Amino acid sequence: MHYTLHQLEIFYKVAKLRSVTKASEELFLTQPAVSIQLKKFQGQFDIPLFEVVGRKIYITDFGEEIAIAAENILSEVNAINYKALSFQGKLSGMLKIAIVSTAKYVMPHFLIDFMDKHEGVELNIDVTNKAEVVTSLENNVVDFAMVSVIPKHLKIDRIELMENKLYLVGGKQYRCKNQNITKAAFEKLPLIYREQGSATRAQMEHFIASNKISTYKKMELKSNEAVKQAIIAGMGFSIIPLIGLKSELNNGDLQVIPMKGLPMITNWNLIWLRSKNLSSIARHFVDHINDNKSDITSHHFDWFEQY
Known part of the structure; x- marks a missing residue:
């Protein structure tokens, strides 16, 4: 077998999202490009990995097993990349943030410069409602949450971002x-x-x-x-x-x-559990927000003041 990591990643995304369209969007590829690589990957196996019925894609039992293996392989590859960057003295790893749905209009502006500066940092953002955001924070699934109403039952630290x-x-x-x-x-x-x-x-x-x-x-x-x-x-x-x-x-x-x-x-707040031992990436992100929040709000949200 001679499949590539690229093909493995494409199949994993398709299996996870159950959609070639969604996988192409997440991978920033065209749908034909994803379909071609998916077909080449399937060609490496005698057993079907997926079935297309109508306009829906269904992953076979064998395909589910391959998807699990693909996830593990890709995780190990990312670990190698992280270690290489760490030995070069660069930040590397995953930053996880849960945000309420309206915060999607705000959070990217506070992230873009940080992500551009630290190429070894990967970002996972879960966009949902307040109840689920707070649950993710409480269960320590994420590093940070962005909310406009502070959860009173949790002991948290916070940075007030903007109105x-x-x-x-x-x-x-x-x-x-x-x-x-x-x-x-x-x-x-x-x-x-x-x-x-x-x-x-x-x-x-x-x-x-x-x-x-x-x-x-x-x-x-x-x-x-x-x-x-x-x-x-x-x-x-x-x-x-x-x-x-x-x-x-x-x-x-x-x-x-x-x-x-x-x-x-109310106020938009970046919050995190007071008891959480922040990773190096998370600590650097807190410093980035504290150092740049005034410039970010004045540059991107000056229109806010006319209302």
């Missing part, structure tokens, strides 16, 4: 621009909520309850991106973070609707 502002947002169909919406008018709006466990949902529910607003729920969606698209389509209104709305506000697809008591302001 998180939540506004009432509607589509371009809403006609009372630049006028404060009344409580009575708000109660008539079809509202779009995030799912249970979302910090954005908790903030929205807190605002409604604290202002004794009687309203009804139009729908529930599992990401701020889905909420945003539903608002653009005219399906309803929501109280959501400003951070992910820059393009849509600029082109007029969305608008901030002024209302007494808004915006609700």
Whole structure:
């Protein structure tokens, strides 16, 4: 057999994601390139590694065994690479971060320079809701988490990064621009909520309850991106973070609707368990954030100040 590490990595990604398309995206390759290498890898074996039924790919039992072996081999190769970089005095290894879904508009800006500077550092980011982010941190699955609401039951250290502002947002169909919406008018709006466990949902529910607003729920969606698209389509209104709305506000697809008591302001925080023994990579990342957060926020989020 003469398969390559590249082919092994491609098969492992396809087996893990159950999709040639998703594997090509993660590997930054075209779909035809992935398909060609996958076919060459299969050609090394007399037993099928996968089956294609309709438009879906199914991994055979034999393929699952090969995927497990591939994961172990690739892990060992990465360990060799890490050791080589370590002997050269360079940072090497994995940085793991769990972030709430809205933080995907923020976290990359705090990572890009660090990742460019340290080529031996690999990054694993899990994007999910607040409840699952906190669980990952509590179970020591990740080095850091990025949240806007601090989990009170955990002893954590943190770096406050920047403000998180939540506004009432509607589509371009809403006609009372630049006028404060009344409580009575708000109660008539079809509202779009995030799912249970979302910090954005908790903030929205807190605002409604604290202002004794009687309203009804139009729908529930599992990401701020889905909420945003539903608002653009005219399906309803929501109280959501400003951070992910820059393009849509600029082109007029969305608008901030002024209302007494808004915006609700929290802060984005990078947090980690106080008891955690941070790796060398994690300690360097903390130093990077402390040294550069002011420059990063002023450079990438100056538009924030106009709201």
